[in-house]
Amino acid sequence: SQQGEEDPQALSIQEGENATMNCSYKTSINNLQWYRQNSGRGLVHLILIRSNEREKHSGRLRVTLDTSKKSSSLLITASRAADTASYFCATASRGSGYSTLTFGKGTMLLVSP
């Protein structure tokens, strides 16, 4: 079963707009990570946020974490056509001893020029 569930399943925006994706999870976590996947390729790690952190930035990425609501959001600012990809959240949860990641189903982002 998948721990994280992303919302929306698909998002279509214009270049220059911001894109927000959400992730909800079920159990206590050690950290939450976001990954990106270009069509049919391997996932690439974007950013990690620890359970005791509320917000983190990396370039045009901003991640928030609300452990009371068991949710996270990924914001991509000033999007570019090259940001077109699927984005997955992944949690390292207590149930696995924080030893493995559980991935959600992903949000497919399309950025049009």
Next chain:
Amino acid sequence: DADVTQTPRNRITKTGKRIMLECSQTKGHDRMYWYRQDPGLGLQLIYYSFDVKDINKGEISDGYSVSRQAQAKFSLSLESAIPNQTALYFCATSGSGQEETQYFGPGTRLLVL
């Protein structure tokens, strides 16, 4: 050169055949993982290994087996392939800490007829 490589990249096989997917890494990581991805879905963990003598089942290990031949090599076998094993298979590696991110190979696209 890629840090995590997978062979073959594409494979077509018939029901009942034995097939092996191979993964090699040059990152010096102890931990290695095998995932499968079905269209529109996230990644599901098949098996993982935290060192050469350690093998653990993931959430969908039935019908699969693995071999950790060396720190750098982790192979996935389908002893008797069936059509519902048609999927995209990814190998990943990570370091040994609690907040390690995973590094993915390019994937193997498998079609079982």
